[in-house]
Amino acid sequence: MDLHISPDKTIGAVQSEFSDSFPGLKIVFFSKPHRAFKGSAAKFLVQEKDMSLKQLSPNIKTGQILLEPSTPVFQVERIFEDEFALHAQVFRKSGKSWLVTSVTDDLTLEQQQAKAASSENIQQEFVDPMDYREQA
Numbered sequence: 013m014d015l016h017i018s019p020d021k022t023i024g025a026v027q028s029e030f031s032d033s034f035p036g037l038k039i040v041f042f043s044k045p046h047r048a049f050k051g052s053a054a055k056f057l058v059q060e061k062d063m064s065l066k067q068l069s070p071n072i073k074t075g076q077i078l079l080e081p082s083t084p085v086f087q088v089e090r091i092f093e094d095e096f097a098l099h100a101q102v103f104r105k106s107g108k109s110w111l112v113t114s115v116t117d118d119l120t121l122e123q124q125q126a127k128a129a130s131s132e133n134i135q136q137e138f139v140d141p142m143d144y145r146e147q148a
Contacts (some may be wrong), residue, residue, distance in 0.1 A: 036128025
């Protein structure tokens with residue numbers, strides 16, 4: 013997947029394009045960075061899908077991100093951070109919940125997608141729409 017980044021593009025547009033290529037995954041943006049293999053604090057989650065990328069990162073430049081299925085999640089997040097000053101994390105669907113992939117950031121997008129697909133029939137009693145705990 014070739015993801016085009018530009019200052020006027022919205023968070024929602026980036027999220028939609030990413031999820032179209034990786035339906036069991038989603039990219040989520042935060043107002044503060046996180047360390048490798050660590051999750052971001054929920055209080056820094058940016059939920060405004062119509063927010064432009066330049067509102068999130070004022071000095072953002074236009075460019076492309078090539079996301080191959082073989083790209084490790086930590087590298088995806090690092091590209092967003094280093095190239096565009098966007099604080100992003102990849103989440104994986106697990107049953108009806110979305111899990112931050114911080115514990116498994118060394119897995120590729122393809123491997124994360126496979127884990128999401130294998131969890132489609134998981135039934136959970138309590139469903140938190142944005143669960144930050146990594147579950148095996």
